[in-house]
Amino acid sequence: MLKLYDFLPSGNSYKVRLLLSQLAIPYERIAVDILKGETRTPAFLAKNPNGRIPLLEIAPWLYLSESNAIMVYLAKDSALLPRDPWHYAQVLQWLFFEQYSHEPYIATSRYWIALLDKEREYRDALAEKRAPGQAALRIMNQHLAHHDFFVAGRYSIADIGLYAYTHVAPEGGFDLSAYPNILAWLDRVASQPAYIDIRQVPH
Numbered sequence: 001m002l003k004l005y006d007f008l009p010s011g012n013s014y015k016v017r018l019l020l021s022q023l024a025i026p027y028e029r030i031a032v033d034i035l036k037g038e039t040r041t042p043a044f045l046a047k048n049p050n051g052r053i054p055l056l057e058i059a060p061w062l063y064l065s066e067s068n069a070i071m072v073y074l075a076k077d078s079a080l081l082p083r084d085p086w087h088y089a090q091v092l093q094w095l096f097f098e099q100y101s102h103e104p105y106i107a108t109s110r111y112w113i114a115l116l117d118k119e120r121e122y123r124d125a126l127a128e129k130r131a132p133g134q135a136a137l138r139i140m141n142q143h144l145a146h147h148d149f150f151v152a153g154r155y156s157i158a159d160i161g162l163y164a165y166t167h168v169a170p171e172g173g174f175d176l177s178a179y180p181n182i183l184a185w186l187d188r189v190a191s192q193p194a195y196i197d198i199r200q201v202p203h
C-alpha cells in the first residue's frame, strides 16, 4: 500500500490527499510535524534528502517527493490528467506556474502568519511577498474569466495544484474578494466528487 508522509495544514500535502481521495486510492497516512523539525531528522532525510513533505512511498525505499510530481504520477491514466500532449503540457504549465509564481508568495505568507504566528516578526518579508502574490492571483482571475477550469474546460490536477494554496490565501493576508472569478472557481472545485477539506484527517 502507498504511504504518504503528511502534515495536515500543508497545502502541498493537501494536494496529494485531495487527489488520493478523488482517485479512491487507499494509502497509509504518516503524520510528520514540520513545526517540530520532524522532516529534518536523519531517518527522514534518508527518505527525502530535501527534508520536506509531502513524500510518497511507492514501494519500500522507493520515494517520490514534490507535490506536483506526485500528482502527475498518481493521476496518470485518470480523467484528472489529460493524455494529449497539448493539454498535458498545459497542466504542467500551470503546475510550474504554481511552484514558481504562486506558492513562494502566497504559501510562504500563510506559513509565517497562520502556522508560525509571526506576522510582526516577518512584516518586511511579508510586504515583499504581497505584489508578486497579487500578480499570481490576477493572472488566475483573468484566465478564469473565460474558463471554468484551468485546462481543457474540465477539472484536472492543474486545478488541485492551484486550489491548495489559493483557497487558504486569506490566511496569508491575501483578500480574495477582488477576484470574483477565482471565488466562483473555488466553489466549483469544492463541489467536485470526493472533495475533502484541508483539515480533514483522512480515514
Ligand SMILES: N[C@@H](CCC(=O)N[C@@H](CS)C(=O)NCC(=O)O)C(=O)O
Residues within 6 Å of the ligand: 010, 011, 012, 013, 034, 037, 039, 040, 051, 052, 053, 054, 065, 066, 067, 068, 099
Ligand atoms: N516544492 C515542494 C515544497 C514542499 C515543502 O515546502 N514542504 C514544506 C511544507 S509545505 C515542508 O516540508 N517544510 C518542512 C521543512 O522545510 O523542514 C512540493 O511541492 O512538495
